[in-house]
Amino acid sequence: MSAAEEVVTEAPAVEAVPKRAMTLGYGTSLAVLAALILIPLFVKNFIIFQMTMLLIYGLAVLALNILTGGSGQFSLGQSAFYAVGAYTSAILMEHAGMNYALTLPIAGLICFGFGFLFGQPALRLSGVYLALATFALATAMPQLLKLGYFEHWTGGVQGLVVTKPDAPFGLPMGQDMWLYYFTLAVSIAIYVASVNLLRSRSGRAFMAIRDNEIAASAMGVDVALYKTLAFGVSAGITGVAGGLGAIAVQFVAPDGYTITLAISLFLGMVVGGVGWLPGSIVGSAFIIFVPNIAESISKGLSGAVFGVLLFLVIFLVPHGARQVAIVAQQLIAKLKKN
């Protein structure tokens, strides 16, 4: 069968990452966590807002990382899942008057279903073809959101304005700080769950499929099920990120979820290191802060400057933040020896 041969001879889409290399060491994790908890106490609200967006995009990059780094499937359609999550949260909050925290699991579930269903036809595609199919999804989404049929709920082109929640139980903190810690809690929960997922039986199945589909099915892995499952999980997490994004930005509109967002997330994943989950937050920082840096260098040529910076990163550290982390680890080990 030629299709099978193709799969065998085709170079693996994603380089195999051993599962232990997917996480940070215990000490480093705690240090990062401490920084994430403490920094907001000392900075302006605007920085807190940026950090909230950092976590939110970090979640979306993480979701893509599970799909691509974990199960070896490409997606340029994450913006579509992000949009569905954002709109689900916004519509439930503004039209149904639901509590913001409750809308997140619903956004996640709906996106999981959406992603799982999209995963079915995607089974027949791999590599660049799958990337193109998801690309189509991302291009279609903003226009679907503008459709007259849904306008009553989605607000059409005008979008929906979302009310920002206050801190509960009379906690003495501002809206931004509360939302940050809320997002942090959700992010940590999802991060821990993702790490455990990839270490579990299902995670091993994902990676087996990524490394060699035929070998995986020979070992008894239900390839179709696990591939769609990976899509579902990834879409679900992206949906939660989208919901959080809607609450943080206080506004959803079709123009916020174009293909540019999908490409940014993809970029974040590559810069963070494909298959290295902690890299997600580095990738997210790249897509949030580097355009600002580029703009401060030259306003007229910000796009070109961004391109040069991106090129440098890809050229110097092709494996992204993971590579930097490994080099740093080796340096520290060397210093300890001396």
Added chain:
Amino acid sequence: MLLTVRIAAISAAIVAVAATSSAALAQKKYDTGASDTEIKIGNIMPYSGPASAYGVIGKTEEAYFRMINDQGGINGRKVNFVSYDDAYSPPKAVEQVRKLVESDEVLAVFNPLGTPSNTAIQKYLNSKKIPQLFVATGATKWNDPKNFPWTIGWQPSYQSEAQIYAKWLMKEKPDAKIAILYQNDDFGKDYLKGTKDGFGAKASSAIIMEESYEVSEPSIDGHIVKIKAANPDVLLIYTTPKFGAQTIKKTAELGWKPLQIITNVSISVGSVMQPAGFDNAQNVLSAAYAKDGSDPQWANDPGMKKWNAFLDKYMPGVDKTDNGVVYGYGAAQTLAKVLEMCGDDLTRANVMKQAASLKDFAPDTLLPGVKINTSATDFAPIAQLQMQRFKGQKWELFGEIISGDVPSE
């Protein structure tokens, strides 16, 4: 007795001192972003992304305030114009505006561009009581002083412009069969609504076809062929510049001669009429509120002479046919006027109060007779337009200045 007199004298003196010092304070009042030497104004523009063509507006405004500063500033204070790129993305707009407000600490946010971006930041700015001055979008909703007292528009709203066309058609061509070509987004839909509102009860009988296109389509020739098949005698073209040029060209290629009215957004001689072909564009109608930089009829106009001198000195080499250059100049001049009117009371409340107290202000680049008027209940600064017809290689104004105020909802 003596004691009481002395107490009275002392307290009188204290009161007098207090009164003079509070009078002195009343002369100079500042909020964050203003001081004796500087006024900090924030702005967001799409310098990158799908709408980056509008970036020239921000650059013009930046250059305008450079000129103001060279001339000594406003009431002795330099204007520090901080402009960031939002790439036409609402989440980015929120991030950049928060940066302007919380990190750069600007006095007001001026002329942010795009309906989605402005909607995204409106609630935030209003809750922080920071002026969102002269937004660069034609949506009707910015004229809503009751619910959003810190947001004010600038240009005529799309709906009021469309109403003017409807009124004109009802008067001049009462039995017209009308087809509407519109862009499928907020911009096009606002025009559609304004036209229908303008026709009122007659809308369903007068409008025989509504055809929409997506901004991502490379060409709209197919839509024009479809519209021609329905055989209307008036074609309303509610498109952005590129599609406006395509429409005029395609209609001529088909040998079809309906009465065409094109939106004010797409009236640039340099970027719409010329690419469409001057022969094809004869007798196309539109309405305008500002002068066209590439139109020779304004060569000796004092306002446009000032505009030309400004461009030659501060933006050498800029494309003068770009409407964004005219737009940015007019908007910046309006802000300069408001800041001048504020005097030494540079509080956010006073900036907003002065922005809502413009009386018959005429920036250099607006048509003769079009004036900016605002009040506590009218947050739509420019509400007047004049009909114009394309003749030869330029627009010829005709009729009188028409007011198209759309009341806030």
